[in-house]
Amino acid sequence: MYKVYGDYQSGNCYKVKLMLSLLGIPHQWHAVDILNGETETSAFLAKNPNGKIPVLELEDGMCLWESNAILNFLAEGSEFLPKEPRLRTQVLQWQFFEQYSHEPYVAVARFIQLYLGLPQERRAEYEGLHKRGHKALRVMEKQLQLTPFLVGEQYSIADVALYAYTHVAHEGGFDLGEYPAIQTWLKRVESHPRHVGMLD
Template sequence: MYKVYGDVISGNCYKVKLALHLLGKPYEWEAVDILKGETQSEAFLAKNPNGKIPVLELDDGSTLWESNAILNFLADGSELLPTEPRLRTQVLQWQFFEQYSHEPYVAVARFIKHYQDMPAERQEEFERCQVRGYKAFKVMEQQLKRTPYLVGDQYSIADIALYAYTHVADEGGFDLSNFPAIGEWLVRVASHPRHVGMRD
């Protein structure tokens, strides 16, 4: 059985949780409080020297970290990861997009607004996140106007990667009402029979 070290309100940790549910894989959840510095303990750093969650621990005690890398490991050989090289590369394309053009702005805006209650010293940073976050949503909207999922007709880990923070974008002050294709996609993803919510 897998063991996941994570925080239930973290979008990066939610990616792993959602994938495990979709794949029907049993796991144990070990709560880690980053605000209390638990990711910097000696015991945790032995699992991930980078001191971040999520971490996936395998049966043999070895660990994997970085949420999108974990998604690729879990989904290998399943319907969530295409085998055709072009499609598989497009999955990676969207995962790289998520980590470099989406998460740094959508997730950070959420943290500043929802968890830090908008401190004055981060107002300018929050506004920059809004601009760049909306730019990322425009890219997603263009694709989702053409295809039901980010990589064609098939739900994949590309969708998991971007659903995680997009579905709580309102907590970061984002209004997605002008992105109807994203709205329909959010409903489509959540309608999967094995879907699990972030806080479930």
């Protein structure tokens, strides 16, 4: 059975949890407390030398890390990863967008507010993150005005990757009220019969 090392409130970890649920793959969850340095122990670093969660440990003990890489591994051969080269490249395009243009702003603002309690010394950084985060949300809104999912008509790991932090963006101070297409997309993702919530 697969083992997942992660934090239930982490969007990156939630991507893996959601994907496993969508695919109906049983797994064991091992909670990791990042604030108490549990990703810096020698035992954890043996699983991921980069000292970050999530980590997916396979049955043979091999460990995979980086959330979007794990999504690609899990989704291989399933309906959530297109075989057609252009569509598959679009999935990768959105995954790179998530890691470089969305997560560094939306997720970090959420971390500052939810995990750290929005300390005064990080207020200016927090406000700067909002400007870039809203830019990313506008890119998503534009696409989702055209197609029901980020890559056309099919729910894919591109949606899993971006749903993870977008659906909790309000916990970082982002008001999604100005993004009706994103709100509709969130409900569409949540309507999948094997959907599981972040804290379920």
